[in-house]
Amino acid sequence: MxxxxxxxxxxxxxxxxxxxxxIFMLLFFFxxxxxLRDAELKVKVNTPQATELTKLEEKSLVNYLYIGRPLERYHxxxxxxxxxxxxxxxxxxxxxxLFLEKHKIKVPENRHGQITSSLRVDGEVTMGVVQDxxxxxxxxNQLKVNYSAKKRAD
Amino acid sequence: MAKQTARQRLRNEINAGSMADIAFLLLxxxxxxxxxxxxKGLKVRLPPWTPDAxxxxxxxxxxxxxLVNADDELLVRGEQIPITALKDYAKEFIANPKRKAxxxxxxxxxxxxxxxxxxxxxxxxxxxxxxxxxxxxxxxNDLAQLRYGKPYSEDMPLAMKKAIRSEIPLVISxxxxxxxxx
Numbered sequence: 001m002x003x004x005x006x007x008x009x010x011x012x013x014x015x016x017x018x019x020x021x022x023i024f025m026l027l028f029f030f031x032x033x034x035x036l037r038d039a040e041l042k043v044k045v046n047t048p049q050a051t052e053l054t055k056l057e058e059k060s061l062v063n064y065l066y067i068g069r070p071l072e073r074y075h076x077x078x079x080x081x082x083x084x085x086x087x088x089x090x091x092x093x094x095x096x097x098l099f100l101e102k103h104k105i106k107v108p109e110n111r112h113g114q115i116t117s118s119l120r121v122d123g124e125v126t127m128g129v130v131q132d133x134x135x136x137x138x139x140x141n142q143l144k145v146n147y148s149a150k151k152r153a154d
Numbered sequence: 155m156a157k158q159t160a161r162q163r164l165r166n167e168i169n170a171g172s173m174a175d176i177a178f179l180l181l182x183x184x185x186x187x188x189x190x191x192x193x194k195g196l197k198v199r200l201p202p203w204t205p206d207a208x209x210x211x212x213x214x215x216x217x218x219x220x221l222v223n224a225d226d227e228l229l230v231r232g233e234q235i236p237i238t239a240l241k242d243y244a245k246e247f248i249a250n251p252k253r254k255a256x257x258x259x260x261x262x263x264x265x266x267x268x269x270x271x272x273x274x275x276x277x278x279x280x281x282x283x284x285x286x287x288x289x290x291x292x293x294x295n296d297l298a299q300l301r302y303g304k305p306y307s308e309d310m311p312l313a314m315k316k317a318i319r320s321e322i323p324l325v326i327s328x329x330x331x332x333x334x335x336x
Contacts, residue, residue, distance in 0.1 A: 020174040027177055030184035048277040050284040052291055053194040054308060062193065067276075118193055123277035127270050130279070138203035147280055148195040 039088045043068035048123035049152035056146060061114050063103040065096070067129055068122035082125045084133060096136045120148040196283055201327065215256055216263045218247050222282055224273035237281055244289035248322065261293070261322040269329045283326075290324050297321060 045068045056062050066085040070078040074090075083090050086099040104112060117137055121130055137145060220240070221229040228235055230243060248264045250257040258264035266286055270279055291306065297318050298306035306318060 020170070020177055023174055023177040023181055027181045027184065030181065030188055034184050034188040047195075048280045050196055050280055052196060052284050052287040054197045056193045056195070116197075118195065120193075121276050123275065123280070125276045126272065127274045127276060127279055128272035130276055131270075131272060134200060135203075138200050141202070143200045143202065145198045145200055146193070146195040147198060147283070148193055149280055149284075151194065 039064065039066075039085075041066065041071075041085070042074055042088070042090060043070055043083055043085050043122070045120050045122050046124075047120055047148045047150055050147075050149040051152050053149060053151060054146075056116060056118060058114075061107060061111060062116050062118050062146075063100065064118050064120055065099075065133060066120050067125055067133065069124075082122070082129050084129065093132045093136045096133065097140045100137075100140050100142050114144070115142065116144045116146050117142050118146040118148050196280065196287060198283070216258045216265055218244060218258070218264065218266045220266065220268045220282060220286070222268075222270040222274045222278060224271040226275055226278040228282065237278075237285060240282065240285040241289045241292075244286055245293060248289065249293055262320075264325065266326045267329060268326055286326060287324075290322065293322050294318050 043066050045066055067082055068085075069080055069082050070090070078090055084093065085091065086095055091099070100115075100117070104115065107115060119130070119133065134145070137143070219229075219231055223229070228237055228240065230240065235243065244266070247257045248261050250259075250261075268282065268286070270282075294306040298304060298310070298314070301318070302310075302314055304310070306315075
């Protein structure tokens with residue numbers, strides 16, 4: 001009986017006054033970690049697996065070059081041979097210097113040396129295409145390169 | 155007095171009850187658009203571009219040539235080996251613990267020359283590069299363990315890292331690929 005008496009006095013509602021604060025906290029977290037995708041993948045990229053991986057530190061200092069076979073819906077336009085994608089369009093190797101320059105403008109000048117090019121290349125692609133891209137990167141003096149890969153479990 | 159009461163009467167508050175809903179909406183938007191993809195990979199420094207590739211003048215005992223052909227087969231210093239054996243072979247070559255005459259004189263002298271075919275698959279290339287890097291990483295680890303009593307890692311003091319890397323420098327030279335002869 002003593003129990004019922006106690007319960008009768010207190011209201012059983014949980015205060016929801018702090019709910020907005022909690023939601024806002026979550027919101028800010030996601031706002032900070034979010035990176036709005038700027039490029040839609042038009043080529044199939046399934047990066048190979050490796051063990052000796054290093055993490056890319058700052059996203060703003062990285063530009064991405066995708067190499068792979070065009071997705072099914074682009075087959076009629078671009079064929080099935082491995083292609084290079086810069087930004088959100090199919091490109092040729094000759095477009096690389098301009099692409100790098102466009103990215104460089106957005107980076108403060110004192111950090112130009114830290115810009116990394118991340119090559120996200122499909123595992124099935126042959127080295128010929130990759131080699132041409134590498135040569136072009138060397139010609140444009142973009143020497144910091146990252147071969148994007150997945151962690152191999154072993 | 156009268157003024158104050160008037161202000162008190164006029165005190166209008168914004169209804170904050172819908173704040174949570176607005177925050178929710180924004181939250182859901184960011185939840186949907188967010189992509190927490192962390193990019194990992196093999197860090198590589200390409201050699202600077204020179205029109206005609208200079209042929210490095212190194213005696214052949216210090217050069218560890220790795221050839222990968224169009225069928226993804228490995229030829230290391232003239233003999234065909236499986237990729238699983240590459241790491242240990244490379245380690246033995248670089249460190250040369252038994253002071254063999256055919257292996258590198260000193261770790262600082264060792265040069266790894268990697269050459270691939272234009273038809274080599276990228277997967278194989280990355281696998282080979284990974285093995286070579288693994289060999290160096292393990293050697294650095296051993297040295298760091300010996301010197302400082304802790305494994306080599308990216309976030310150890312810069313001076314230690316430099317000391318280790320000057321003792322066993324990573325030199326992987328990549329020649330231009332050969333065309334498939336046919």
